[in-house]
Amino acid sequence: MSDLQRLETWATPLLEKLGPKERKRLARTISIELRRSQRQRIAEQRNPDGSAYAPRRGQAKTGRVRRKAMFTKLRTTKYLKAKYNANSVSTGFFGDIAILARVHHYGLRDRVAPSGPDVKYEQRELVGWTETDIDLVQDLLIEHLAAG
Structure with a gap:
């Protein structure tokens, strides 16, 4: 059983006890924190398993200045979106930028x-998903239940 399935089976009975408004508020918090986590990991240029991104290829043109980090604009809030409702949370790239992200991702x-x-x-x-993200979701759920 994968870690995400384990998280789902652990969280489902707890989430069923919450009303739609509370679930939506919790989903908002989780989506924002997951987006922050993904943004930080992209800035560190790490895959979810902890390995480093493949390095850039050498450049053919001389004299052009490149940014040190890849995907600096892609990890901004404008492109890396957090969507949520009472039943789901999703963090990722949506719309036209998703095509570019898919090319690099796969x-x-x-x-x-x-x-x-x-x-x-x-x-x-x-x-x-990283282990840290799964722990983050569990901690946020416990924190929300303890506060309410």
């Missing part, structure tokens, strides 16, 4: 520019 092929070459990107898992 290591797919994509064009650099509309008329540019087709490039195979390295796999860099942008969003995923």
Whole structure:
């Protein structure tokens, strides 16, 4: 049984005791904290399993300055969204930016520019569950139940 399934079986009876308003308030807190956790992990350039992202390829053009960290804009609140309601929580990329994120997350092929070459990107898992995230959700649920 995976850690997420264990979390689900542990949390389900506790969540059923909460009303829809309380579940929505808890879901908001969890989604915001998960987004913060994902953003921090992306900034550290780590996959959910703790391994480092594949390094960037060498650059063909000279004189161009690159940012030190990858995905600096992608991890902003504008693109890394937290969605929630009384029954679900989701943190990830939605809309047009999800296409770009999927290419990097799974290591797919994509064009650099509309008329540019087709490039195979390295796999860099942008969003995923870590042990810390599972512990965070458990702690937030316990904290919410203890406060209420």
